[in-house]
Amino acid sequence: MITEVQATLFVAGAILMGLGALGAAVGIGILGARFIEGAARQPELIPMLRTQMFIVMGLVDAVPMIAVGISMYILFAVAG
């Protein structure tokens, strides 16, 4: 049976992951929009811009990914 502590831990993990997802989505959405804008201005630069986009995506994703990692730990290793 689920105890009260476990229930709170589940909610904590869910909020952590939800907010992280929100931040990542907004950040990468803006990043993608700039990429498409740049690609529309100068199509010959698309390969270079695409590489740079993936690099910056890795950085924007960093803190949300840390949040996801900790949230998974809480949800599965702590709250069972």
Place this chain on the structure above:
Amino acid sequence: MASGELTSGAYIKHHLQNLTYGKFPDGHWGFANDALEAKEMGFMAFHVDTLFFSFVLGVLFLFLFTMAAKRASIEAPSGFQNFLESIIDFIDENVRGSFSGKNPMVAPLALTTFIWIVLMNTMDLVPVDWLPSLAAAMGIHFLKVVPTTDPNATFGMSIGIFLLILYYSVKEKGLGGFVGELTLHPFGKWMLPFNLFLEGVNLLAKPVSLALRLFGNMYAGEMIFILIALLPFWIQWSLSLPWAIFHILIVLLQAFIFMTLVIVYMDMAHQKEH
């Protein structure tokens, strides 16, 4: 794995437990038999599986590259040699792009971090149960095969990088110059405590974010593989295949980002501003 019914929660927890060799509360040393004992060992514990896999992969990397270097030929390069040369060109290009100082150590450092992290991360693509089942047949009950899902491994690397940053900052700028940079940027000397606080946070955020970024990505990836492994076998392929393909991108991207940030931090440590 265990005799009798294994709940999904227990399966997940079993796969998330490192092989821990440490000091029990009563003082004797040995392998922990479950997660609770491992936690009670506190600080005096070694994650033997992390140490083993990171060491083996490091030795593999050195061995492969040394072999290729010894058998290198200019007239008729083998396919493997071409492959390694293209990797080295790639790293060289990146170092040239970001590093403006003069230090022959930076490019080999970048190569080592990149290849080592790629090798460690790629262990995540091995199906979840294969190596632990093999180990269980040999009597080892817990095995986490991806060293970078252990925060000890990623923090070990980033603390090493942090020490290098400190060493080269002091070497290039002098101790006075380095402390001056920490206390006099961005405002003047009348805001010294505030400057120190901002610059201190900035300095400490570098190794912490470096370690946790890699750890978070790999831990989340491994977690999803374990969860997919819980599904019935006839659904597994539809999920594990796309996730594994996406994960290949993540593996390479995270290693590349770690390497790029190492080069950028080394560059920042070598710059003499005023």
